[in-house]
Structures are given as C-alpha cells and as structure tokens.
Amino acid sequence: MSILLAGEFDAAERAQWFDLLRAALPEETLVTEPTDAAAIDIAIVANPPAGALRGLPKLRLIQSLWAGVDRLLADDSVPPEVPLARMVDPAMNEAMAETALWAVLSLQRDFVDYAVQQRDGRWLPHPQRRADEVRVAVLGLGQMGRAVVRRLDANGYRVAGWSTREGQLDNLLAASDIVLNLLPLTPATRGLFDARRLAAMRRGASLVNLARGAHVVDADLLAALDAGQLRHAVLDVFHREPLSADHPFWAHPRVTVLPHVAAQTDARSAAAIAAANVRRWRAGEPVANLVDRSRGY
Numbered sequence: 001m002s003i004l005l006a007g008e009f010d011a012a013e014r015a016q017w018f019d020l021l022r023a024a025l026p027e028e029t030l031v032t033e034p035t036d037a038a039a040i041d042i043a044i045v046a047n048p049p050a051g052a053l054r055g056l057p058k059l060r061l062i063q064s065l066w067a068g069v070d071r072l073l074a075d076d077s078v079p080p081e082v083p084l085a086r087m088v089d090p091a092m093n094e095a096m097a098e099t100a101l102w103a104v105l106s107l108q109r110d111f112v113d114y115a116v117q118q119r120d121g122r123w124l125p126h127p128q129r130r131a132d133e134v135r136v137a138v139l140g141l142g143q144m145g146r147a148v149v150r151r152l153d154a155n156g157y158r159v160a161g162w163s164t165r166e167g168q169l170d171n172l173l174a175a176s177d178i179v180l181n182l183l184p185l186t187p188a189t190r191g192l193f194d195a196r197r198l199a200a201m202r203r204g205a206s207l208v209n210l211a212r213g214a215h216v217v218d219a220d221l222l223a224a225l226d227a228g229q230l231r232h233a234v235l236d237v238f239h240r241e242p243l244s245a246d247h248p249f250w251a252h253p254r255v256t257v258l259p260h261v262a263a264q265t266d267a268r269s270a271a272a273i274a275a276a277n278v279r280r281w282r283a284g285e286p287v288a289n290l291v292d293r294s295r296g297y
C-alpha cells in the first residue's frame with residue numbers, strides 16, 4: 001500500500017515535505033499523484049483543494065498537516081467514515097503564541113498607529129499604557145489558545161479565555177480591549193463577528209483574527225472600523241486567500257493584513273508527528289488527534 005501526499009504546495013514545498021516524510025517513513029511508499037489509486041490507503045494532506053481525495057477506494061486514514069481541518073470537512077470527496085487526524089505540534093503552538101504576543105503588544109503600545117504615522121510622515125507620540133491595563137479575551141482554548149493565554153499571561157496582560165462550551169460571550173466582549181480569535185471554524189462559529197457581536201465589543205476595542213476568515217463578516221467589520229466602534233483589526237486569515245488585490249482591507253489604515261502566517265506548519269517537526277501517527281495506524285494502535293466530525297474539529 002502507499003501514502004498519497006496532497007495539498008496546495010508550490011514545487012519547493014512539495015519537495016521539502018516529500019523528502020522529510022520519506023526520511024521519517026523509509027518503510028513506506030510515498031507518492032504525490034494518485035496514479036495507482038487502489039494502492040493508496042493513507043493520505044497526508046495540507047489543506048488540499050476540494051476533490052483531491054476523490055476516487056481512493058482503499059483510503060483508511062487521513063493525516064492533516066494543517067491544524068484547522070474545516071476545508072477537509074467541507075469537501076464531499078473526503079469520505080466521512082475515514083478517520084481524520086489534525087496536526088497538533090508544539091512548534092505551531094509557540095509560533096501562534098509569538099504572533100498573538102506581537103499583535104497584542106502592537107496594539108497596547110500603539111505600534112499599529114506609528115506604522116501609519118510613518119507612512120504619513122507624522123511625528124506624534126501617544127501616552128504609554130502598561131500591559132496590566134490591557135484586557136485580552138482569547139476565544140478558543142485548544143492547544144493554541146492555551147499556549148497564547150500562557151504567553152500573554154507571562155507578559156502581564158489581563159487575560160480571559162473563552163470556549164464555545166461556555167455559551168454567553170457578550171459580557172466578555174464588553175469587558176475586553178482586545179479580542180483574539182483562535183476558534184475552530186464550525187457551523188456554530190461561522191460569521192461569529194457580525195454587526196451584532198462587533199457592537200457588543202467595547203467602543204475602541206480591537207479584533208485580532210488568527211483563526212479563519214469566515215469567522216468575520218467583512219462588511220460588518222469595515223463598518224465597525226469606519227464608525228470608530230472598533231479601533232483596529234489584525235487579520236491573518238480571509239474568506240478568500242490570497243486576499244484579492246482590490247479588497248478594502250489592504251489599504252485600510254485601521255487594518256493590519258498578514259498573509260496567513262500566524263502559525264505556519266513547521267515541516268521539520270510536523271513530518272515527524274505525521275510519521276508517528278502513520279506508524280501507530282500501521283501497528284493497530286490508536287491514532288492521535290483524531291477529529292470529532294460531529295464537533296467539527
């Protein structure tokens with residue numbers, strides 16, 4: 001049997017993954033095209049385009065190289081009975097914690113505003129705030145959310161965590177200067193940041209979205225920013241990626257755009273993690289980090 005490596009890679013990324021996985025799984029046959037579809041029983045995938053896993057009659061395990069599996073779950077070519085494991089990698093959690101800290105620091109110390117002022121050639125110091133004066137809500141308390149809470153805590157912020165199990169969100173939104181979204185994208189969280197929830201945030205608060213673009217209703221966010229209800233948005237993720245060249249987020253002075261880099265999969269560590277799961281599967285042992293499809297993550 002063989003393992004299919006599939007995803008939205010450029011040629012260099014594909015070669016890097018192929019080499020690392022081949023080194024980590026020397027006993028396996030690894031392919032990048034399903035030429036012999038009936039020989040493939042495992043797929044290792046990085047956010048593959050819809051349909052990439054169609055027509056694999058012997059597929060028995062899917063290992064994602066991405067932490068978020070919303071695209072795979074929305075793909076009707078992915079058989080619902082085949083176990084699907086997500087990537088859980090401490091290296092990604094730490095990368096996410098770094099990005100979260102950078103975003104929160106940039107907002108606390110007004111560095112987002114100084115970037116705009118530099119563009120405009122404007123010298124204007126702002127009053128300096130302490131970390132313990134900034135209340136941050138972290139939405140999503142999975143592995144990444146917990147790593148972010150620890151990092152922000154260690155840096156002195158007033159951090160409150162929230163997960164969908166807790167229900168009521170509005171009180172926390174009203175009490176936070178920065179809302180940092182790390183929720184999985186599920187039917188329950190899609191469009192979470194709509195006009196109503198943005199209005200429930202404190203006036204002048206900021207939104208940091210490091211999860212999925214579809215958590216946010218773009219037009220509602222732009223309206224909240226333009227009305228001064230929100231101070232700033234740091235956005236790493238978008239409905240369509242790459243973000244289209246004419247999207248208003250690009251040039252908006254109150255929006256910081258990142259090209260989906262908050263926590264990229266680190267191929268060096270993730271290849272070993274994927275390989276360990278493949279070996280567990282071959283040995284008939286429980287596979288780690290299986291997705292609960294009824295929960296959506």
Ligand code: GLV
Pocket residue numbers: 065066067068069263265
């Ligand atoms: C990136 O967004 C991931 O889900 O790994």
